[in-house]
Amino acid sequence: MIALGCDHGGFELMQQVKRHLESKGLAFQDFGCSGTDPVDYPDYAAQVARAIQDGVCDRGILICGTGIGISIAANKFKGIRAALCSDCFSAWATRMHNDANILAMGGRVLGTGVALMIVDTFLDTPFSGDERHARRIEKISALEA
Ligand code: RB5
Numbered sequence: 001m002i003a004l005g006c007d008h009g010g011f012e013l014m015q016q017v018k019r020h021l022e023s024k025g026l027a028f029q030d031f032g033c034s035g036t037d038p039v040d041y042p043d044y045a046a047q048v049a050r051a052i053q054d055g056v057c058d059r060g061i062l063i064c065g066t067g068i069g070i071s072i073a074a075n076k077f078k079g080i081r082a083a084l085c086s087d088c089f090s091a092w093a094t095r096m097h098n099d100a101n102i103l104a105m106g107g108r109v110l111g112t113g114v115a116l117m118i119v120d121t122f123l124d125t126p127f128s129g130d131e132r133h134a135r136r137i138e139k140i141s142a143l144e145a
Helices: 011-023 041-053 068-074 088-096 112-124 131-143
Strands: 002-006 028-030 059-064 082-084 102-106
Touching: 002 011, 002 041, 011 028, 011 059, 011 112, 041 059, 041 068, 041 102, 059 068, 059 112, 068 082, 068 102, 082 088, 088 112, 102 112
Parallel strands: 002 028, 002 059, 059 102, 082 102
Antiparallel strands: none
């Protein structure tokens, strides 16, 4: 199950992401927002992060205007590794190397075509499982205050 969250700056792109996931038959839970009226992105980052922490969802996609604020907020949550991606290589590498569990994107940064390719790459790429990457992820976890 994929957890989705966005603010007003990410709303339009999120509608495209939802249509794309539906076309692929992928299940998601939409935590909002519900339109283009201004909202606060930390509220939506928190809902998606908690859905992953609770095991309700195993991956998340967060979109705000830049993807920056919403990824900063999500990364405050223990066990969350939110990666802001604007290209497919980063989406591939953050799964292979960082085992990222949330993809963040900027709705005011990306066109729909590249964004949907980033989504596919993020969802289709496994964690490598390499010892050196697992060790580094453990060190990230150890930094959590
Ligand atoms: C909202 O105007 C904007 O600040 C937000 O979507 C995001 O870009 C913050 O990082």
